[in-house]
Amino acid sequence: xxxxxxxxxxxxxxxxxxxxxxxxxxxxxxxxxxxxxxxxxxxxxxxxxxxxxxxxxxxxxxxxxxxxxxxxxxxxxxxxxxxxxxxxxxxxxxxxxxxxxxxxxxxxxxxxxxxxxxxxxxxxxxxxxxxxxxxxxxxxxxxxxxxxxxxxxxxxxxxxxxxxxxxxxxxxxxxxxxxxxxxxxxxxxxxxxxxxxxxxxxxxxxxxxxxxxxxxxxxxxxxxxxxxxxxxxxxxxxxxxxxxxxxxxx
Amino acid sequence: xxxxxxxxxxxxxxxxxxxxxxxxxxxxxxxxxxxxxxxxxxxxxxxxxxxxxxxxxxxxxxxxxxxxxxxxxxxxxxxxxxxxxxxxxxxxxxxxxxxxxxxxxxxxxxxxxxxxxxxxxxxxxxxxxxxxxxxxxxxxxxxxxxxxxxxxxxxxxxxxxxxxxxxxxxxxxxxxxxxxxxxxxxxxxxxxxxxxxxxxxxxxxxxxxxxxxxxxxxxxxxxxxxxxxxxxxxxxxxxxxxxxxxxxxxxxxxxxxxxxxxxxxxxxxxxxxxxxxxxxxxxxxx
Amino acid sequence: xxxxxxxxxxxxxxxxxxxxxxxxxxxxxxxxxxxxxxxxxxxxxxxxxxxxxxxxxxxxxxxxxxxxxxxxxxxxxxxxxxxxxxxxxxxxxxxxxxxxxxxxxxxxxxxxxxxxxxxxxxxxxxxxxxxxxxxxxxxxxxxxxxxxxxxxxxxxxxxxxxxxxxxxxxxxxxxxxxxxxxxxxxxxxxxxxxxxxxxxxxxxxxxxxxxxxxxxxxxxxxxxxxxxxxxxxxxxxxxxxxxxxxxxxxxxxxxxxxxxxxxxxxxxxxxxxxxxxxxxxxxxxxxxxxxxxxxxxxxxxxxxxx
Numbered sequence: 001x002x003x004x005x006x007x008x009x010x011x012x013x014x015x016x017x018x019x020x021x022x023x024x025x026x027x028x029x030x031x032x033x034x035x036x037x038x039x040x041x042x043x044x045x046x047x048x049x050x051x052x053x054x055x056x057x058x059x060x061x062x063x064x065x066x067x068x069x070x071x072x073x074x075x076x077x078x079x080x081x082x083x084x085x086x087x088x089x090x091x092x093x094x095x096x097x098x099x100x101x102x103x104x105x106x107x108x109x110x111x112x113x114x115x116x117x118x119x120x121x122x123x124x125x126x127x128x129x130x131x132x133x134x135x136x137x138x139x140x141x142x143x144x145x146x147x148x149x150x151x152x153x154x155x156x157x158x159x160x161x162x163x164x165x166x167x168x169x170x171x172x173x174x175x176x177x178x179x180x181x182x183x184x185x186x187x188x189x190x191x192x193x194x195x196x197x198x199x200x201x202x203x204x205x206x207x208x209x210x211x212x213x214x215x216x217x218x219x220x221x222x223x224x225x226x227x228x229x230x231x232x233x234x235x236x237x238x239x240x241x242x243x244x245x246x247x248x249x250x
Numbered sequence: 251x252x253x254x255x256x257x258x259x260x261x262x263x264x265x266x267x268x269x270x271x272x273x274x275x276x277x278x279x280x281x282x283x284x285x286x287x288x289x290x291x292x293x294x295x296x297x298x299x300x301x302x303x304x305x306x307x308x309x310x311x312x313x314x315x316x317x318x319x320x321x322x323x324x325x326x327x328x329x330x331x332x333x334x335x336x337x338x339x340x341x342x343x344x345x346x347x348x349x350x351x352x353x354x355x356x357x358x359x360x361x362x363x364x365x366x367x368x369x370x371x372x373x374x375x376x377x378x379x380x381x382x383x384x385x386x387x388x389x390x391x392x393x394x395x396x397x398x399x400x401x402x403x404x405x406x407x408x409x410x411x412x413x414x415x416x417x418x419x420x421x422x423x424x425x426x427x428x429x430x431x432x433x434x435x436x437x438x439x440x441x442x443x444x445x446x447x448x449x450x451x452x453x454x455x456x457x458x459x460x461x462x463x464x465x466x467x468x469x470x471x472x473x474x475x476x477x478x479x480x481x482x483x484x485x486x487x488x489x490x491x492x493x494x495x496x497x498x499x500x501x502x503x504x505x506x507x508x509x510x511x512x513x514x515x516x517x518x519x520x521x522x523x524x525x526x527x528x529x530x531x532x533x534x535x536x
Numbered sequence: 537x538x539x540x541x542x543x544x545x546x547x548x549x550x551x552x553x554x555x556x557x558x559x560x561x562x563x564x565x566x567x568x569x570x571x572x573x574x575x576x577x578x579x580x581x582x583x584x585x586x587x588x589x590x591x592x593x594x595x596x597x598x599x600x601x602x603x604x605x606x607x608x609x610x611x612x613x614x615x616x617x618x619x620x621x622x623x624x625x626x627x628x629x630x631x632x633x634x635x636x637x638x639x640x641x642x643x644x645x646x647x648x649x650x651x652x653x654x655x656x657x658x659x660x661x662x663x664x665x666x667x668x669x670x671x672x673x674x675x676x677x678x679x680x681x682x683x684x685x686x687x688x689x690x691x692x693x694x695x696x697x698x699x700x701x702x703x704x705x706x707x708x709x710x711x712x713x714x715x716x717x718x719x720x721x722x723x724x725x726x727x728x729x730x731x732x733x734x735x736x737x738x739x740x741x742x743x744x745x746x747x748x749x750x751x752x753x754x755x756x757x758x759x760x761x762x763x764x765x766x767x768x769x770x771x772x773x774x775x776x777x778x779x780x781x782x783x784x785x786x787x788x789x790x791x792x793x794x795x796x797x798x799x800x801x802x803x804x805x806x807x808x809x810x811x812x813x814x815x816x817x818x819x820x821x822x823x824x825x826x827x828x829x830x831x832x833x834x835x836x837x838x839x840x841x842x
Contacts, residue, residue, distance in 0.1 A: 050728070076730035090721040101718050104711060106730025112711070155730060284643060336825060341643045342590040342777060347825045349774050353818030361811065466770060470654055473647055512658035515651050522648045523636045 003028040003190050004049075004080075004159050009058035011041075011048055011214075018044040020214040021058070026159065031181075031191045033205035033222070035198075037235055041214040042194045043085065046161050050075045050082050063158070076106035081157035083148040085164040089136035095147055096132040099123055102154030119154055126150040126180060142173040149180055159190045166200060178204060202226070210234065254382045256499045262384070262392045264495020266453055269395035270468060271475035272402060272487035273446030279482015280419040280439045281337055286348040287328075288472055289465030290355045291444050295321055295451025296460035297359070300368045303455075310370050310452050311394065318449040325444025330437040337436060352465075360462050367459035391453040398449055402442070403484040415439050419482050467511075474518040541789050545701070548792075553694055556687050564686040566803060571693035572755065573799050575747050576772075577779045577791035578700040583744040584777055585785035586713055587737060588720030589638070593630075593649040595773035596656050597748035598755070601626045602767040603660060603667060605753025606675045615678065619692075619753040626749025627742050634741035638734070641723070650773070657768035672763035675756050689758045696754065700747040701792070707743070708788050716740055717786070778821055782828070 002025035011019040019041045026032060034042050047053045049060055051072045060068045062080060070078075081102075089098050099119035100112070109115035123129045126146040131139065139147060145165055152160055162181070166174050174197070181204060185191055195201045201208060201222070208225040210218040212234040218225050225231055274288045298317045302308040328351065336343050374386035406412035417425040418435045426432050454460070454468075471494060479490025494514055502510035555567040576594060583591045605622035609615055637648040660667050667673055678685055707713045715736045718726040727733050756762045775798070783794020805816045 052724075072724075072727040073730050073732050076728055082728070084725075088722055088725045090718055090725065092721050093717070097714075101714070101726075101729045101731075104714065108730075112709075112714070151729070278643070282643070284646070332822070339829075340588075340590070341646050342584070342781070343825055343829070345590070345646060346774070346778055346781065346821060350778075350818040350821030350825065353821070354815045355818075357812060357815035357818065360814075473651070477644075477647065506662065508658055508661050512655060512662065515655045515658065519637075519648060519651050519655065522640055522644055522651075 002026055003063060005059075005061040006045075006049070007059040007061065009045070009048060009055055009060065011044055011053060011056045018214050019048065022211070022214075022216045023058075024209055024216065024219055026190055026192065028158075028190055029185070029188055030207060031185050031193065031205045033201035033208040034192055034194045034211065035196070035201055035208060036211035039213075040211040040234075042211055043163055044214075045211065046082055046163055046192075046194065049161065050080055073105075076155055077108070079156065079158035080161070081106065081152040081155045081159070082161035083145075083152055083163055083165055085167060087141075087144045087148050089139075089144060089147060089151075091135070091137040093136055094133050095128060095136050095139065096120065096123065098136050098147055099150050099154045102151040106155035106157075108156070115154075119150075122150040122153045125153065125183070127176075141168050142176070145169065145177065146180065149177075149184070153184065157189055159192070160184065162191060162193045164194055164196065166195065166197060174200065198226075252381065254380075256503045257496065258379075258382045258384060260496035260499030261492060262388045262495070263457070263499070264492035265392040265395040265399075266450060266457060266491075267471055267475060267494050268488045268491025269399050269446060269450040269453065271472045271479070271491055272399055272484055273443035273450075274469075274472040275476045275479070275481055275483070275487045275490075276415075276446075277440055277443040278476060280415055281329075281333075281436050282341075283333060283337060283344045283440075284341065284348065285440070285443060286345060286469065287352040287355055288443070288447055289467070289469030290352055290359065290462075291321060291325070291447035292451040292454060292468050293460060293462060293465050294324075294355075294359065295448030296455040297363050297368070297451075298448070299452040299455045300370055300460055303370050304368075310372065310456050311390065314394065314398075314449050314452045317452050318445045321448025321451075322441040322445040324448075326437050326441035328444075329440035330433075333440065334433055334436060356462060356465065363462065365462045367461040368455070369459045370455045372456055387456050391456050394453055395450060398446065399484060399488055402446065406484060411435075411438060415442075470511075471514065474514045477518045477521050545789065545792065548796075549694065549698065553691070556683070556690065561682060561686050564690055566799070568686070568690045568693050568758075570796055570799050571690065571697045572751055573776070573779060573795040574792050575693065575697040575700045575751050576776045577783070577795040578697070578704050579744045579747045580776050581704065581744075581780050581785060581787075581791045582707065582716075582740045583737075585780055585787070585790070586707070586716040586720065587740045588786075589737065589740075590642070590646040590777070591649045591741070591744065592646060592773045592777070593652050593741075593744070594748055594776045595768050595770065596649070596652040597626045597630060597745040598752035598772060599653070599656055599660065599764070599767035599769075600629060601749030601752025602756040602762050603673070603752075604749070606673055606756040606762055607666070609676055609757060610673075615757055619750055619757070622753035623746050623750040626745045626752070630745030631738055631742045634738040635734075638737045638741060650770075653768050653770065653773055657764045660764040660768065667764075670764065672761055675760045675762065677760045678757065685758075689754065692754050693751070696747055696750050701788075703743065703747075704788050704791075712736065712739060720786070778824065782824055 004026040007023050009019055009022045010017065022045060036042055044053065048055050051070045051074065055068055059066060062078065067075065067078065090101060096116065096119055099122055100115045103109045103115040103118040104112065107118065109118055120129065120132065123132055126149055128143060128146055128150060131143065136147065166177055169177060178200060181191065193201065193204060205222055207220065208222050209216060210225060210231050217230045217234060218228045270292060274285060277283055277285050295317045298320065299310045299313040302313045303310055332351065333347065336347055372387045374390065376386055377384040377389065406416060414430045414435050417428065417430060418432055422432060475487060475490035475494050478493050480486035497513050497517060498510040501513035552567045552571060556564050580591065580594055583589050601622040604625045605618045608618035608621055633652065637645060640648055661670050678688065715726065715731045718729065718731060719733055719736060723733055752767065779794040779798040780791045782798055783792065784790030801820065802817065805813050809816050
């Protein structure tokens with residue numbers, strides 16, 4: 001049963017078509033990687049799904065409801081959460097308050113006190129319990145990324161869209177992030193992970209979707225997609241694809 | 251009075267309005283500061299012109315130059331010494347600061363010059379173009395206003411400082427990385443804003459009575475013109491000024507002078523909601 | 537929860553209420569202004585302090601309340617009811633207009649809010665048949681001697697201030713206040729986290745109008761004569777945010793401290809420097825911007841923490 005269906009989604013900004021007729025569906029509980037070269041339209045796609053931009057054409061169906069044209073707060077409340085490439089905490093608030101924001105509004109906690117309890121639990125899950133009372137602005141980058149994750153978990157999402165959650169992290173930090181993401185998935189949350197690092201994408205996702213110039217050029221099991229000549233051409237150019245682009249075990 | 255006259259009136263006064271607004275628009279577009287002293291700068295220019303005319307028998311057309319120079323220095327110093335300290339802060343802070351400075355300026359202008367209306371009377375006769383009457387003092391004011399606006403446009407496009415100002419307006423940080431001394435550009439821009447206000451004040455003295463009570467009125471017009479025409483662009487201020495002149499002329503003709511002013515504000519509010527970039531200008535800062 | 541500020545406020549309130557029995561009518565008038573400006577400052581705090589939107593609409597709401605209250609009173613409605621209706625009308629106006637202008641941010645919102653003041657003032661002048669136009673409007677004078685009237689309006693203003701204060705406390709501690717603070721720091725992130733920013737901003741804007749409208753109506757009855765330029769005064773609309781900036785925006789007690797300090801300062805300056813009083817006020821504002829960016833309360837908090 002697909003929890004999220006994208007049907008023929010397109011978006012143009014003035015003369016530029018950022019997303020062209022993209023369709024795919026997400027099964028509940030999956031982890032799907034969304035990859036593509038820079039400028040392929042991955043973040044735009046996420047912005048369309050979460051209602052940040054209005055769509056130019058197409059439909060978004062979430063839990064069997066047509067939610068095309070919803071506003072971001074509605075997406076958040078219905079269970080579609082996302083993280084940002086460039087982390088944007090509420091910098092004048094404490095770490096705890098940042099997560100409380102997620103719990104209180106999208107997470108529909110009945111009271112501030114309850115929201116704080118939930119927030120502490122999420123901070124513990126993310127390994128940030130010790131920083132709860134510190135101002136969010138004082139955190140290091142990896143901690144800020146974990147705060148983003150904790151905040152989005154507090155929103156009680158059914159689908160979590162992770163936009164380059166590993167940008168700027170070193171190898172050890174990435175492994176920690178991967179661990180958290182696996183634990184999130186273990187809770188039954190469907191995850192779409194936008195990533196550049198192939199190691200991350202391959203180790204986490206069962207399926208991969210590839211965007212190039214706003215179009216979906218390949219979708220399927222990780223090992224198939226990686227050897228798809230169109231994908232290789234998108235990343236490395238046609239000459240390289242011609243030479244190497246036959247099915248070869250990686 | 252036929253529509254030809256209304257249009258002529260609107261355009262004549264619109265040219266002066268454009269000149270009034272262009273300095274304000276530049277400061278807002280480049281420094282992201284709303285200068286609440288702008289109306290007072292205009293009147294200051296007007297008063298200096300009036301007293302030069304009254305006591306020194308200097309024609310306003312000649313006064314434009316020294317008045318402009320004096321106002322430039324005043325503006326430059328005010329920005330350099332005071333506004334520069336808060337130029338990166340939110341709008342409430344900068345607006346309140348310029349408002350406080352304006353209160354000081356206004357108070358002293360009231361004490362030195364008194365609020366009695368002063369008018370420079372240049373009896374130059376009138377032109378009659380097929381029924382449309384063009385008082386020559388207004389025509390001269392219009393011509394000079396357009397000349398000044400054109401001069402500013404040329405300076406902005408061709409001189410080094412003009413290019414630097416445009417660069418800072420587009421991207422402050424990139425401009426700094428290019429070696430442009432941003433603080434100096436800010437001070438010069440603010441000085442230019444004051445200069446244009448003062449110079450147009452000299453022209454306004456020919457057309458309107460000069461009194462401290464109308465500083466707010468002119469400031470309000472500058473706002474409206476910026477929204478109609480767009481921020482930080484000279485053509486935008488010209489379009490906005492002429493548009494406002496015409497709007498006021500028609501609204502005043504059909505209804506009353508007060509409705510004329512109201513019409514300007516209503517159009518501004520509508521535009522703010524519908525198209526804040528204005529008819530010509532790029533998206534201004536928020 | 538620190539009790540001290542609440543206790544201090546309660547004492548201040550009682551002190552103001554006791555003024556008629558302690559001092560002359562002059563001081564009763566001062567106390568009334570203190571209450572009035574505290575209510576106006578608390579009102580502005582909702583949209584300007586908590587939400588961070590630089591609103592200059594205080595005079596628009598004040599004037600609208602004044603004219604609505606005056607017209608209803610002159611039409612025969614009981615004074616208290618006229619004031620309540622004025623508050624309702626002003627709030628509805630704010631909610632409707634808010635829908636349009638709250639879409640803008642920063643400078644454009646500020647300009648839009650000032651334009652409201654100017655536009656309403658012009659409308660009041662133009663509809664002269666209804667409002668008396670530029671010549672002003674006389675309001676039915678309340679029967680009773682000066683002492684009695686002084687007390688009535690002091691307690692009215694104190695009552696409105698108390699209502700504004702209680703609303704502030706509820707907002708500050710509740711969901712709305714938390715949401716507004718999120719909006720102030722990062723409106724897009726607030727949207728993403730599930731806050732209906734449009735609704736919250738409109739609520740803040742409407743709250744900022746309610747008490748202003750009531751104060752305006754009460755003021756009209758108090759002075760018994762209003763005119764467009766006094767009721768829609770640009771000076772008022774600029775003074776009130778300065779009072780909150782002085783005391784500390786986005787806090788419960790900042791507006792009260794700031795407005796009290798400002799009113800008392802203005803009273804002293806008026807009596808000493810009548811001719812220069814505008815310049816001195818301007819100077820105070822300039823110094824405030826340079827030296828006290830977080831308001832007086834921030835200075836105290838820093839000292840307490842040290």
